[in-house]
Amino acid sequence: MTKKSNEIGCDKCHWTGYVIDDSFTNARAVLCDCIENCEECGGSGNVLSENKNGYSYVAPCKSCGVIRRNVKLYNISGVPAKYAHVLQVDAGLDPKRMNTALQKALKYAKQEFVKKYPTKNGFLLMGPSGLGKTHLAVGTISELTLKHGVKCMFKDFFYLLSELKQAYSQGTPENDVILPLVEADVLVIDELGKGRSNEWELNILDQLISKRYNASKKTLITTNYVTYDIAKEIGDKHEILDVRIGDRIASRLYEMCEFLYLEGRDFRKEQKKTQKSQ
Ligand SMILES: [Zn+2]
Numbered sequence: 001m002t003k004k005s006n007e008i009g010c011d012k013c014h015w016t017g018y019v020i021d022d023s024f025t026n027a028r029a030v031l032c033d034c035i036e037n038c039e040e041c042g043g044s045g046n047v048l049s050e051n052k053n054g055y056s057y058v059a060p061c062k063s064c065g066v067i068r069r070n071v072k073l074y075n076i077s078g079v080p081a082k083y084a085h086v087l088q089v090d091a092g093l094d095p096k097r098m099n100t101a102l103q104k105a106l107k108y109a110k111q112e113f114v115k116k117y118p119t120k121n122g123f124l125l126m127g128p129s130g131l132g133k134t135h136l137a138v139g140t141i142s143e144l145t146l147k148h149g150v151k152c153m154f155k156d157f158f159y160l161l162s163e164l165k166q167a168y169s170q171g172t173p174e175n176d177v178i179l180p181l182v183e184a185d186v187l188v189i190d191e192l193g194k195g196r197s198n199e200w201e202l203n204i205l206d207q208l209i210s211k212r213y214n215a216s217k218k219t220l221i222t223t224n225y226v227t228y229d230i231a232k233e234i235g236d237k238h239e240i241l242d243v244r245i246g247d248r249i250a251s252r253l254y255e256m257c258e259f260l261y262l263e264g265r266d267f268r269k270e271q272k273k274t275q276k277s278q
């Protein structure tokens with residue numbers, strides 16, 4: 001492969017400028033040597049520029065500045081290492097092998113949300129585990145950070161609550177606890193409703209969701225619980241999301257998110273089958 005004039009990267013990083021390291025708890029993007037040794041800026045990431053009055057100022061390198069910023073954003077987003085390979089919404093997904101529900105969710109995430117970001121609502125994916133909910137949510141924030149420079153954050157619901165509890169018990173000021181979660185332009189809350197939440201926890205969650213709503217921030221949610229409508233439709237005994245998280249939070253989420261129900265065969269098992277047959 002030869003380098004096109006406007007392209008960054010090299011063969012080693014497949015022309016992305018980074019390689020992904022999955023050996024820690026969270027996935028990490030590591031700048032490739034071709035960026036570390038950028039010819040434009042000598043690897044500092046900055047260049048001296050001059051404005052029209054003749055004053056010089058430090059500006060991000062035109063060649064590698066964007067990729068440096070996006071890699072930093074990816075590394076603070078907290079994507080779990082087991083999703084290190086999911087760098088875009090449709091990573092590893094073949095629409096021909098997917099059921100209609102998953103196709104619809106993929107289309108919303110890719111064509112509506114990422115492509116039209118930030119105009120579209122976030123999304124809430126519900127359904128049993130193993131259908132690709134977290135995969136889609138992680139793919140969305142990975143693509144938004146690495147390709148579009150959007151500040152995103154991934155939080156497992158259960159850990160989120162214990163983190164908040166710990167911070168409060170240590171007397172951390174409320175703003176220091178909630179603000180980073182409100183500031184993320186896109187926040188993923190994985191497995192919403194998991195475990196038994198007490199009133200205090202639901203109250204904090206309510207505050208977080210309300211603040212994000214007021215700041216017009218996008219929230220992506222995965223949950224194993226379903227809405228009343230879906231429970232009625234599938235005629236199955238399902239636990240109801242509104243009951244798990246309370247009507248107040250649920251009704252806020254109805255306004256902030258497109259609700260999508262995933263059903264059907266176990267996505268992970270299908271993936272393994274596909275890998276084996278390849
Ligand atoms: Zn490279």
Ligand SMILES: [Zn+2]
Nearest residue numbers: 038041061064
């Ligand atoms: Zn550079």
